[in-house]
Amino acid sequence: MIKKIFKYVVFELIRSRIVWAYAVFLLLSTLGLFYLGQNSSKTVISILNIILFIIPLVSIIFGTIHLYNSKEFIEFLLTQPVDRKTVYWSEYFGLACVFSFVFTICTGIPVLIFNFSFTSIYLITSGIILTFVFISLAFLSSVINNDKVKGIGLSIILWLYFAIIFDGLIMSVFYLFRDYPLEKIIIFLTSLNPVDLSRVMVILQTDVSAMMGFSGATIQNYMGSFTGKVYAFAILILWILIPSYISYKIFSRKNF
Amino acid sequence: MKKNSLKILKKYFCFICLLSALCILGFNFASAKIITVCSDCEIKTIKEALALSLDGDVIVIKEGYYKENNLLVDKSIKITGENKVVIDLEFVNQGFVIKKENVTVSNLEIRNINVNYIQDLSAIRVEYTRGCTIENNKIYNSFFAVYLAESKDCIIRNNIIKGDAKSESSSGNGIHLWNCSNILIEKNETSGHRDGIYLEFLKNSKLNGNYSHNNLRYGMHFMFSDSNAYTKNVFRENGAGVAVMYTKYTEMRENRFEDNWGPASYGILMKDISNSIIMRNTFYKNTTAVYLEGSDMLQITANNFIENGWAMKILGNSLNNTIISNNFEGNTFDVSSNSTRNENVYQWNYWDKYEGYDMNKDDIGDVSYRPVSLYSMLIEKIPESIILLRSLITDILDVTEKVLPVFIPETLVDNSPRMIKYKYD
Structure with missing residues (x-):
């Protein structure tokens, strides 16, 4: 049953103009950056900026709106002998898979063609993970708000928080506690934000990491090691699982 | 008769002297x-x-x-x-x-x-x-x-x-x-x-x-x-690039400093260098291309700074240096300093990050350029904030600081930035 609903969700999304616009935007910006920049490893860093900025934004906003828009479809499905688990997870995976697929095709493959390296692989992995994370958050915010406007508002605030406000807070923490050794705290703090975590993981792969000086070297020691990578990956997976599971729990008890 | 013999004797003596001198010389030649x-x-x-x-x-x-x-x-x-x-x-x-x-x-x-x-x-x-x-x-x-x-x-x-x-x-x-x-x-x-x-x-x-x-x-x-x-x-x-210290009257021309990349690598590190000329050099892919500490009266002219982490790190104790007609291209940070004062002169440089315009087409931008970004100042003060490299907040900070400079040194400014790149090769 999950397959069937998954298929309907995917077909519906493929017909959506926004998904196509997203695909065209990703493809054009990736190719454009590669054609304009001479140095392909620096271009990968510029693409990282797009990934960290655009993917969370589009995933969370579109995800929230999508769930509100398919409210009638979901309600209709729930009148049939289908359990909520199936409906929820097929909606979730349908959306996340389509977005990851679009990203992989439009950004991932060009990046791999122009610059086949470990950095690129990290970049693509983190892009896919971020898609999943922010769709989880989108579902969470639309499930806890019955009002569409409130839900979208919460999503925008969440995006703002992860993309900008969190870093501002980190900066003020650094400033306030600048007399103390902060290296270990940095690692803890970055774990609290999937965007930061994936940015740091990609940057540590590039040669920009040499610029990070002493604190960079300490971070490299922790995060660059195998255990560090496993830790970061596990944290990112938790960032997918926890919001999506909480929203599933709420969804399964919700009155429609 | 006596007189005559004496004369002959004199002649002989002279001849012998000459001969022996020749002999000695000849012997010497033979000995090489x-x-x-x-x-x-x-x-x-x-x-x-x-x-x-x-x-x-x-x-x-x-x-x-x-x-x-x-x-x-x-x-x-x-x-x-x-x-x-x-x-x-x-x-x-x-x-x-x-x-x-x-x-x-x-x-x-x-x-x-x-x-x-x-x-x-x-x-x-x-x-x-x-x-x-x-x-x-x-x-x-x-x-x-x-x-x-x-x-x-x-x-x-x-x-x-x-x-x-x-x-x-x-x-x-x-x-x-x-x-x-x-x-x-x-x-x-x-x-x-x-x-x-x-x-x-x-x-x-x-x-x-x-x-x-x-x-x-x-x-x-x-x-x-x-x-x-x-x-x-x-x-x-090289592991740490080039380091020069406690020296006056040095001339460095047309050298290349390349690929000195690492946490403690410098294109050239200058400590207490004064009255020197650094001209027409190329700094390519160094973590820090030029690092100045306590260095005075340097003429840094007509150099290429390409794809470095920091093109120049100038500490506050470096005074009266002139940085003129250089190319700054593709560097993560152009200039950084730990001081809020500036005692050096920047002029006629080409900065690829410059966003000004040139109304009278004299190749000199009409708006001045500030090569120090707020984020690079912040890194000097709090090294840990490097973890925010390439995050959105740093761009926002830099833009706001560009519009309304408060923190970066007021006089650290290139008043006549060049619009097009100089060709030094």
């Missing part, structure tokens, strides 16, 4: 002989040849493999190799020790110099003398390779020096000069040492066209070495 060393020759070892030689002789070493060490040169002679002459020191003692003026050592291959923590064992060591020439040699596996102490008027040219340095504490320098003057160091290649070229108390000397790469610590390192000129040298992939 060529001594040949080879395995089938009469003289089989270099040591023997050195013992037999007199001032002005030439020792020609024929092709072969010589296991010798501690070769003291205390006569003004020329030592030269034919074809491939290998002198293997077998990790005992040192190679040539030159203690007389006007000695030439050329076309030799010297190998395997021992690491010693008490003596600076070297392949060719020149002490307290003048006028030596060290040319076309290959020195492999060296601890120190060419070592000059208290010497003058020497030439070190076309040598290839390759070390096998494993750690900084157990390795020596490729070309090491201490308290020398008027030396020409030209077209040498040094690699695999602690410092490729190390100069201390060197005066009035020239270094041209040397290539120093893959050394553990510095490609070139000098201290207290005034009035030297460095031209067309290449320093590439």
